[in-house]
Amino acid sequence: MFDLGAARIAVRSPIESFHQQLDLVYRDYGEEDPAGFADVRVALLPGHPLRLWKRQIALWSEGSRPFEPYPVGSGLPLFEWGGNWLLAQRLNAYLLLHAGVLARNDRALILPAAPGSGKSTLTCALHLAGWRFLSDEFGVLDPDSGDLLPLLKPAALKNRSIGIIGQHPRARLGPVFPGTRKGDVAHFVPLRDSIADRHRPARPRLIIFPRFRDGAALCCTPIHTADAAMRLGLNSFNYRTLGTVGFDAVVRLARATRAFELEYGDLSAAIAHIDALFAEHA
């Protein structure tokens, strides 16, 4: 059972290789009583008992298998992606932004992301540069308080990002899974301090829509509040589902923050610029 902050996820499995992968990535999360309340409870079981070649691993939740099985050695990506999908179903008490979230002194930076924007790479790089890690995939916004809550799942890095982040001396990555449907995947483990702070919320202050383009010069444009609100809604898992609650939460969030779009080709330049923006506006 892992306490991610805003949610707890329990997993059991007879498959030894999967346990080893979990140990590598969740080592610092601490022991939770598996009999306690779990928001998501899954079992990763062998795909087909009679299949002896190309063995598979399947994720079972609530008596059914919501996904196609993976090769037996790819338990961790299945658990991570499957877990995300299941969490998204149950966390609709919150507004779930599709965003990386980091914080300095409990003031939050939100990085909403279209696929391919480089959000995960940027999130991990900022974290390694000293920002507290709240989440890579789910920005969990409490509509009542307006706070962002940590949901500390390992960040799934793909293809080139694996090398870029992996070369940082403090970075800890799980094993590389080549050739998944999303390419090569490895999981970045948040540093211990962030895990320790998984129950500390943060007040949103700055929103940056990142756009990575190879070789692009740094270009930062402010975004009008109303546009920011629209784009936040578009970059959410459940904005529309939440109806008036989602609408009010996004309007409040847009009014409480400054928003920018940042196009960049160089990661360190982007980080430096973000630091400056945050110092000025947050």
Next chain:
Amino acid sequence: MKPPLSRELQLLLRALSAPLDTDITTWERLLRLARMTALHGRLAAANRDNPTLPAPVRRHLLSAERVCAFNNQMLRAELTELAALCDGSFPVLVVKGGAYALQGQRFARGRFVSDVDLLVPRDHLRAMEQGLRAAGWVPAQLDPYDERYYRDWSHETPPMRFPGRFLEVDLHHAITPVTGSLCFDPAPLFDASVLLADSPFRVLSAEDQVLHACVHCFQDGDLALRVREVVDIDGLVRAAATQDGFWKRLLERAGQLGLQLPLWYGLHFAHAWMETPLAPGALDALPGPSTLSRSLMDRLVPLAMLPHDPDHPPPAPVRVARLAMLARYHLQRMPPSMLVPHLARKAALRLRGRFTRTPAQKTESQP
């Protein structure tokens, strides 16, 4: 004598209509069982003002409530658009979940709908379908065999969806298949239908709603985890039983339409699982199933319909029961002479698919 419901299932079914006070471990199990059977919205509705809920449970129920509220709003929106197509030249009935929502039925608070079901006279089915197409609805993609199957052998035409929207519209001209042992002329359903206030739509009479729910549950579709249909039957009966003469009318109507057997099963299981109050002698007044059928159904229906342990894949008895119910379903719809070619063409794949395949990852978010 069939085995009684497990304690947790009893708790779950009771908690659908009254707030429950229990420990957090039990609550976690109930939440999971409720999600398995798509009853979590109703669990949330019944426990909305429950002060004893542990905080994580409250969050899960709130989550279910919100997803369900959106689902219901999309239903209302779809019905609003559909209402514009009804010019009054022929009756258009909303049935099942759409009807319960329009009627504001209490038991339907927190009920999810997957599509909008409309019932129109057979003579006007084409016109209705064409009206939908002209207004922008698009039929689901089917191959020519499926289309013919839907039109001639079934009471359903292909479902239609307005591009970009969430719910499909299912047009029916009957509530039982055109072929099959329970087929009857649906004209009486229209004759007894009731106009809704401030709406061009009509709904079935209270008795016909109960019968339709029973038919749909026990004669139509695969039964896996479909206990929610029995919850519907319980809700409909409790609401309708407040009207004078309801039971007499219900039994007479079942006889008139030849639906006594599905009604018997509906009342039997609703009473067993939901403690639905039945009028004294109601079950006995119906020509029920043979002892053998009853005994089989008592064994198979709970296995197929009720949720198994959420911690494990469905055990063999459950899989066998579901398979048996599926076979029964196909037999109900078609005489054997038609059934074999049909199965050879299509259902063999489906049967195998239901029991060995995993659904591909869903692209729409599921409640």
Next chain:
Amino acid sequence: MRAGNGALAWLQEHCPSLDGQFLFLDPLWLDTHLLSEGAVLILREAAAAIDDGRLSAFEHEIADMGGWPPGLERLVRSLATLPVCAPVGTRGTA
């Protein structure tokens, strides 16, 4: 404080101004629209017409002036589906 159900009340709650531009939540389809101030002015007049029960008259006026701005008609139709509040002092029967 809510003024009660009705189109104007909805606009008050769900058509906020954000630095000069407006966001509008469609009450029927629950999708969000970015609107200019001009569009919102028309929407407010339409809402008042809805609440007063004179929407058709208002629609005629709009038609005479050359028709709705793009996309606005659908939003007005959605507002028209909101339940209108009962006059003060009366209560509907259950």
